[in-house]
Every structure is written in C-alpha cells, then in structure tokens.
Amino acid sequence: MLYKIRTKSEITRLQNVFPKCVTEELERVxxxxxxxxxxxxxxxxxxxxxESIADLAEVKAHHIDYxxxxxxxxxxxxxxxxxxYLPATEYSVSLIFPESLTKEVIx
Numbered sequence: 001m002l003y004k005i006r007t008k009s010e011i012t013r014l015q016n017v018f019p020k021c022v023t024e025e026l027e028r029v030x031x032x033x034x035x036x037x038x039x040x041x042x043x044x045x046x047x048x049x050x051e052s053i054a055d056l057a058e059v060k061a062h063h064i065d066y067x068x069x070x071x072x073x074x075x076x077x078x079x080x081x082x083x084x085y086l087p088a089t090e091y092s093v094s095l096i097f098p099e100s101l102t103k104e105v106i107x
Contacts (some may be wrong), residue, residue: 002055005047008034014049021078022049023095029094030081045092047082056097056104064093074106081105 003014011023014053016090029047048063050056060066064085073084081102085093097105 001051002058003049003050006033006043007038009091018049019078020056022080023076024092025077025080025082026058029092033092044090045094047094047096050095050097053101053104057100059095064095066095071106086100 003017005011005014005026008027011026011030014026021081026047026049033044033046048059050059051070056066064087066083066085069085069087071083072086073082076099077101081097081099083095083105085095087093095105
C-alpha cells in the first residue's frame, strides 16, 4: 500500500504499520512542511511511503518519475531509504521505501 503524508498529525495512523525509524523520518519531513508551508496555507509537498514494486509504479505514474527526476538527498535509515525530490521550486516529494527496492528507484 502506498501512503501519502502531508502533515505530522497524519503520522499517527502509521505508527503500528512501520518501524520507528520510518515514523521518525516522516516526523522530520512533516516538521519542515508544517513549519514552512502548511501553517501558512501553502502546499509545500508531501511524503510517500511505498511498500512494494507496485507502489513504486504508482509513484512513478502519479507523483514523480524517479527515473528522470534527480534526487536531492538520499538517506539510508535502518533498512529503509529516504529520497528527497524537488520537482518544482520549493515543492518537495520525499519517497521512503524498503532498502530491498533500491534498485528499482536509484538507477
């Protein structure tokens, strides 16, 4: 299942789904979004948490083409990867996925 997170308050529903390292990364990402954008009524982006190759296909088709968009930051976090994309000025998409799917994303 592909999860889309825009605000820190949305992380609560994932705390029993993903390990703490993933929810902590989501807290870091949404802190920036909430602080810099959401509280002013602006859309600064979102985080996506993918669990499978099918989820990555959905990301590529509907959110960001990670095969052509350059990654700004790539981070390994305890069996998961976190990749930040900035496809437009001050708009971000953070993609978090199991490290086992790295070959699908980072080419």
